[in-house]
Amino acid sequence: MTTVVKAQSSADFLSLVPRMLGFVPRESIVLVPFRRGRSRGALRLDLPRDDAPIDEIAATMLGLVCRIPEADGCAIVIYAESDLPSPTLIERIEQRADACGVRVVVTLWVHGDRWGSYAQPGAVRAVASTDDLPGVPALAAGDQASGADLPPASAELRTTVAQAIEALREAIDLLRAKTPSIAGAERIDPRALAAACFLQDVPSFFDRLLSAEPDTLDPFEIATAAWALGRPSLRDIALICWLDGLDAGDVAAEAQLAWEGGDDYPAEIAMRMWGEGPQPAPDRLARALALVRTIASLAPDESRPGPMAVCGWLSWALGSSTHAGIYATKAIEIEPEHGLSEIVLSFVQAGHLPDWAFQVGNATEGVETGRTDTDDDPAAA
Structure with a gap:
């Protein structure tokens, strides 16, 4: 059974994004694909470095969105702890989206305990705390890297x-x-x-x-x-x-x-x-x-x-490419040039995800890769 939660505003929508992923992202860009007004999961990527090729990154991001069957829209949320990325990144993504026939629903940023919209640069608001929502996955403590530690052993x-x-x-x-x-x-x-x-x-x-x-x-x-x-x-x-x-x-x-x-x-x-x-x-x-x-x-x-x-x-x-990269890196620290670990790291660095991550049956779950517009626009999440 699919639970539909109506987001009446960008503030409501922001409260739902971490719950789609299962954690609060850090230094991340989150893409939320839509199909006919309903979200089809969430994709998290690391924020690009300042010297990264923005055009290539924007193309990769929209390529991921377009792998979602019948995706016709996308919301973008930036999570940053230091400086927010230049609006140029958002502009490049919007250009790619327009070329692909994908409507950008909203472009938001979260910086510490404040949030705002790239469409309204002067409006800054406090991030509201949210209670558990019925039918929405629980929010785990930590960020995308949390939970990758091995269980304790005597x-x-x-x-x-x-x-x-x-x-x-x-x-x-x-x-x-x-x-x-x-x-x-x-x-x-x-x-x-x-x-x-x-x-x-x-x-x-x-x-x-x-x-x-x-x-x-x-x-x-x-x-x-x-x-x-x-x-x-x-x-x-x-x-x-x-x-x-x-x-x-x-x-x-x-x-x-x-x-x-x-x-x-x-x-x-x-x-x-x-x-x-x-x-x-x-x-x-x-x-x-x-x-x-x-x-x-x-x-x-x-x-x-x-x-x-x-x-x-x-x-x-x-x-979970972030966890995949953590495990593979630890294996290579013990055995350099370990075959499967190098393959996993190549997947992570190339932003390659399995086909089934984009299938409709998986659309309610968040997926991520380690590499690579008005405030009241309602959306069903």
Whole structure:
């Protein structure tokens, strides 16, 4: 069921914009696309640097708006803590909008506890506090970067997981031997041998983890997941499974084996990873992100880049490029030139979002990218 809240003025509209995003933006430009007078979500971008190419940035912003099906209007809100951007940026966006046949509904700015309209430069008003609105998403504390910290983990549990990963490696090495034999070898933890068996059916293993509460996972389950997410072939199977379900994970696993045997890797699977295709279930991706955040928090540093990069990809898939960039950067700090992390960062820096972020079914949710007119005009938000 869609809840429609009528914004009778720009002040009302400003109270709704952070709730569309789920946080109060900082040093940001927010674009709110409209279709036939009703908002279709919100897109947040970092404010451009003073020396940034304004024309290119304006073109990119309108390009994002135009990816919203049937978008015919757009509101613009600048959030700045230091100096407000020059009106030139707004003018360039308006010019691009006019060329694209998109009506600019209103152009506003918020600076600290004051706000105003670019159409009425002399009028400055105080930002009003707002109570919770029925049917409108709750407003989280902090800004777009808040919430990207990993969950806390005890030193004792991290040590246990590190020991489990080492035992798992020994078990896998033994099982990989051409003539595996325990004779003469150091004792292998039987729990590690059992955990290694999870990898006989990678899609089922990762699909099963989604149904568990992250803080109830066994250390050897965490160790196995961390080990697998550090290996691109297994990691990609997990991501496809979380995107599209167990059957899709099975197809990805078969494709991986065929590729290792010399076949071409299916383009449709690769393009899915690049964000093409229908919208996946957001709750499924959100559960996967919560799971992998826990795995990353418990993994030792040398095993952390894989899970951190997956946190970045899942955040990007859910429309949060700011969080995606934070996770990917942390992974690269541990392992420079980490493949998936570099891919995620390239998405963020290019302002690339998945196709499903612009689909109508996702229009009530805010999406963002880290790079890249009268006061009483009412709008339905």
